Amino acid sequence: AQSVAQPEDQVNVAEGNPLTVKCTYSVSGNPYLFWYVQYPNRGLQFLLKYITGDNLVKGSYGFEAEFNKSQTSFHLKKPSALVSDSALYFCAVRDTNAGKSTFGDGTTLTVKP
Amino acid sequence: EAQVTQNPRYLITVTGKKLTVTCSQNMNHEYMSWYRQDPGLGLRQIYYSMNVEVTDKGDVPEGYKVSRKEKRNFPLILESPSPNQTSLYFCASSGIGGGQPQHFGDGTRLSIL
Numbered sequence: 317a318q319s320v321a322q323p324e325d326q327v328n329v330a331e332g333n334p335l336t337v338k339c340t341y342s343v344s345g346n347p348y349l350f351w352y353v354q355y356p357n358r359g360l361q362f363l364l365k366y367i368t369g370d371n372l373v374k375g376s377y378g379f380e381a382e383f384n385k386s387q388t389s390f391h392l393k394k395p396s397a398l399v400s401d402s403a404l405y406f407c408a409v410r411d412t413n414a415g416k417s418t419f420g421d422g423t424t425l426t427v428k429p
Numbered sequence: 430e431a432q433v434t435q436n437p438r439y440l441i442t443v444t445g446k447k448l449t450v451t452c453s454q455n456m457n458h459e460y461m462s463w464y465r466q467d468p469g470l471g472l473r474q475i476y477y478s479m480n481v482e483v484t485d486k487g488d489v490p491e492g493y494k495v496s497r498k499e500k501r502n503f504p505l506i507l508e509s510p511s512p513n514q515t516s517l518y519f520c521a522s523s524g525i526g527g528g529q530p531q532h533f534g535d536g537t538r539l540s541i542l
Contacts, residue, residue: 350530357535359433359521359533359536360531361533362532408472412527413527415485416488417477417531418488419472421469
């Protein structure tokens with residue numbers, strides 16, 4: 317069985333500071349990992365994914381994520397946070413035949429001016 | 430515009446009254462899925478479909494039915510809704526393959542009284 321853990325319910329950062337939203341996963345086989353963002357009253361939007369290759373993946377809106385196989389982690393990062401980055405962030409793992417998807421519980425990011 | 434459309438967006442109904450939430454996508458995606466989002470529990474997968482006439486259970490299928498008669502549509506059916514099915518529901522679609530990101534609808538908020 318696959319699982320995802322987001323250990324922080326909430327992350328608070330000041331605008332202009334770097335941000336990290338943590339995610340760890342458990343899968344059998346190679347992981348397909350994703351980050352999504354949800355704004356109020358909207359569906360989830362895809363940010364970035366890791367399938368294979370470079371451990372640092374870049375995505376939308378200046379976000380990037382670092383895949384670490386030994387620590388089974390896939391942390392979301394951004395060098396300089398914006399107030400508009402405030403939202404709910406979900407980490408997800410998808411099985412290799414694309415059937416089952418498992419999401420973390422979500423982390424609320426608040427960026428203060 | 431590529432989109433996943435859910436209807437209705439909001440519904441308040443009573444226990445035991447059958448209801449259907451429709452989902453339609455215009456991206457010719459083979460894969461579609463239903464999730465429910467509850468505070469502190471993230472997104473949990475209800476059912477998914479790999480193609481027309483192919484459906485399978487997710488993690489929380491009890492009390493729900495689905496059908497996939499056409500590629501673009503994937504309705505969620507609650508035959509006898511109960512209050513514990515009060516939740517925010519999302520439909521998603523993607524291409525085939527575990528590395529494909531999912532496209533989400535804007536959600537349907539169901540209240541079962």
